[in-house]
Amino acid sequence: MSFNSNADNRQVIIRPASKLNLYTLTLLTKRFFPYVDFSTDEIKRRLESTNVKYLVAEFNRGIIGFADFELKDNHCKLMGIAVLEEHRRKGVARKLAETIIAEAIKYGCISVFLLVSEENAPAISLYNSLGFTSKGKSDKVLDGKPIIIMEKLLVN
Ligand SMILES: CC(C)(COP(=O)(O)OP(=O)(O)OC[C@H]1O[C@@H](n2cnc3c(N)ncnc32)[C@H](O)[C@@H]1OP(=O)(O)O)[C@@H](O)C(=O)NCCC(=O)NCCS
Secondary structure: OOOOOOHHHHHOEEEEOOHHHHHHHHHHHHHHOHHHOOOHHHHHHHHHOOOEEEEEEEEOOEEEEEEEEEEEOOEEEEEEEEEOHHHOOOOHHHHHHHHHHHHHHHOOOOEEEEEEEOOOHHHHHHHHHOOOEEEEEEEEEEOOEEEEEEEEEOOO
């Protein structure tokens, strides 16, 4: 079952992932970020870590998206955001990203940064709309494609 409009996305709950979500998170990570190559054990370790946070987007008791981020030295690294295809363009990723920004502020971070493929127009558009700006290219590549570093400062 999918929802139809941004108004309906009020029914989408963003909450911290629990241990019960381990296998769903493993499947979603493999599907949307295969290059990360995290095993179930590695995701379990990350879920138990104090520096790493996973959020899930829940609709009608099902997980329709997730995001993970790492908090280190006053910085927040947004690792990934993904939403199931049938639930896209309804503001779910925006809700996830806004929650990460709010958490980063709560933890006293001075910025949120991330790496994104230069060719990932939907993600770049999402991050731009939330006030992230490009800080230049990473020296790494993703599937042979250049990667951009984007950052949102949380302090003036
Ligand atoms: C990128 C992604 C997370 C967006 O999820 P989503 O829930 O559809 O995004 P939202 O509905 O919250 O959209 C928020 C904004 O993002 C931008 N956006 C999202 N999808 C877009 C698309 N296909 N084309 C252009 N802009 C897009 C728009 O600015 C949009 O705002 P608008 O709807 O008011 O125009 C989703 O496409 C996805 O899961 N992609 C695969 C995984 C991935 O590449 N993740 C990002 C790398 S970290």
